[in-house]
Amino acid sequence: MRIALLGGTGDIGQGLALRWAYDTSHEVLIGSRDPEKARNKAEEYETELDSRGVNAEIKGFENAMAADRADVAVVAVPPYHVSDTVEAVADRLDDDDVLVTPAVGMKSDEEGLHYHRPGAGSVTAVAASAAPDGVPVVGAFHNLAAGRLADLDADLDVDTLVVGDDGDAKETVTTLAERIEGLRALDAGPTANAAEVESLTPLLINLARYNDGMHDVGITFH
Amino acid sequence: MRIALLGGTGDIGQGLALRWAYDTSHEVLIGSRDPEKARNKAEEYETELDSRGVNAEIKGFENAMAADRADVAVVAVPPYHVSDTVEAVADRLDDDDVLVTPAVGMKSDEEGLHYHRPGAGSVTAVAASAAPDGVPVVGAFHNLAAGRLADLDADLDVDTLVVGDDGDAKETVTTLAERIEGLRALDAGPTANAAEVESLTPLLINLARYNDGMHDVGITFH
Numbered sequence: 348m349r350i351a352l353l354g355g356t357g358d359i360g361q362g363l364a365l366r367w368a369y370d371t372s373h374e375v376l377i378g379s380r381d382p383e384k385a386r387n388k389a390e391e392y393e394t395e396l397d398s399r400g401v402n403a404e405i406k407g408f409e410n411a412m413a414a415d416r417a418d419v420a421v422v423a424v425p426p427y428h429v430s431d432t433v434e435a436v437a438d439r440l441d442d443d444d445v446l447v448t449p450a451v452g453m454k455s456d457e458e459g460l461h462y463h464r465p466g467a468g469s470v471t472a473v474a475a476s477a478a479p480d481g482v483p484v485v486g487a488f489h490n491l492a493a494g495r496l497a498d499l500d501a502d503l504d505v506d507t508l509v510v511g512d513d514g515d516a517k518e519t520v521t522t523l524a525e526r527i528e529g530l531r532a533l534d535a536g537p538t539a540n541a542a543e544v545e546s547l548t549p550l551l552i553n554l555a556r557y558n559d560g561m562h563d564v565g566i567t568f569h
Numbered sequence: 570m571r572i573a574l575l576g577g578t579g580d581i582g583q584g585l586a587l588r589w590a591y592d593t594s595h596e597v598l599i600g601s602r603d604p605e606k607a608r609n610k611a612e613e614y615e616t617e618l619d620s621r622g623v624n625a626e627i628k629g630f631e632n633a634m635a636a637d638r639a640d641v642a643v644v645a646v647p648p649y650h651v652s653d654t655v656e657a658v659a660d661r662l663d664d665d666d667v668l669v670t671p672a673v674g675m676k677s678d679e680e681g682l683h684y685h686r687p688g689a690g691s692v693t694a695v696a697a698s699a700a701p702d703g704v705p706v707v708g709a710f711h712n713l714a715a716g717r718l719a720d721l722d723a724d725l726d727v728d729t730l731v732v733g734d735d736g737d738a739k740e741t742v743t744t745l746a747e748r749i750e751g752l753r754a755l756d757a758g759p760t761a762n763a764a765e766v767e768s769l770t771p772l773l774i775n776l777a778r779y780n781d782g783m784h785d786v787g788i789t790f791h
Binding site: 456458459462463473495504505508533534535536537539540542543544546547549551553555557558561564565566567568569 | 680683710768776
């Protein structure tokens with residue numbers, strides 16, 4: 348399978364790219380608006396993996412080209428770029444592809460971070476609105492601390508939540524998620540339930556701020 | 570210390586009453602709008618504890634009387650009764666007392682439960698608005714599954730989150746929470762951060778619905 352990380356030069360994209368390249372034999376593509384930046388980052392990730400004895404080939408492309416080649420495209424961009432990014436790659440997607448959105452809208456004040464719910468109900472719903480008809484959108488990976496994900500020495504041992512309206516697409520993403528060592532994927536239901544899932548991200552950042560030893564904290568449900 | 574469970578005849582009140590009576594030497598009071606109902610439930614809890622060899626004295630009172638006697642009063646009522654209940658006991662509270670709110674506003678549709686954020690920002694904020702000046706309000710225990718809490722044979726081994734603007738009051742509630750075996754309390758910051766904490770409850774209920782073996786699911790942050 349080919350997995351594209353659109354915005355894969357950012358921190359969550361980096362973490363997912365490294366983990367999939369390290370833990371699976373899937374082909375990982377890095378997308379960026381700037382193909383040169385994508386190629387540089389891809390090379391950087393290859394070097395990191397090579398230093399761990401993993402000979403992965405990671406290629407960098409402009410986002411649309413990465414999406415064109417991918418079976419699963421993760422829209423690893425800030426929430427306010429989700430619509431634009433999905434629209435920019437829309438004509439490269441078909442019904443067999445899966446779009447994945449890990450983005451969360453947040454606003455901060457002196458006391459902490461707060462979930463900023465988009466008018467559409469969630470960022471997952473925003474992405475679903477921007478996606479071409481028939482291309483399924485799945486929300487996942489919101490609650491993973493980027494630093495812990497990108498540090499291949501760090502144990503994950505955490506859960507992530509998967510939301511969306513297309514059962515097959517969710518199954519694909521669940522399987523991909525669970526190929527990452529130490530990651531368990533749970534089903535949070537359809538897109539209508541995405542706001543509560545996305546709300547976890549500011550909560551985790553607040554917990555990291557107000558409790559010692561909780562930097563890059565994760566969640567387990569049991 | 571004396572702990573009153575206002576609305577202690579309901580399921581979350583029952584769980585906290587049983588756990589505190591079982592795990593600590595604190596005095597537990599059951600409050601209800603109907604003092605007869607409170608006394609009956611208190612007797613039922615005593616019987617349950619007695620069957621486990623714990624000789625606890627649990628008394629039932631009308632809510633205001635229970636609040637009057639208590640150092641810590643948990644407002645264990647549905648979210649739409651929080652204001653009324655706090656106002657009904659307001660003149661029995663003083664600045665040394667602590668009010669605790671575990672309630673969460675939710676609405677349901679076919680797909681699951683959703684967080685229903687009150688205009689005040691959170692149920693914790695609603696309770697704080699209704700409380701007399703100087704009486705601190707702490708949000709806690711939202712994310713505990715009532716059935717698991719009330720079943721003294723069930724291991725908890727979960728976290729709960731504490732929010733509020735009064736550090737001393739939060740410390741009191743944190744200590745009380747951690748006297749319950751298997752429960753760890755984490756600081757989620759001030760009341761402004763309560764919405765994300767309260768949002769966990771519908772999320773957990775959705776996870777229980779969409780995943781096998783997750784009935785009465787809890788959370789650990791790590």
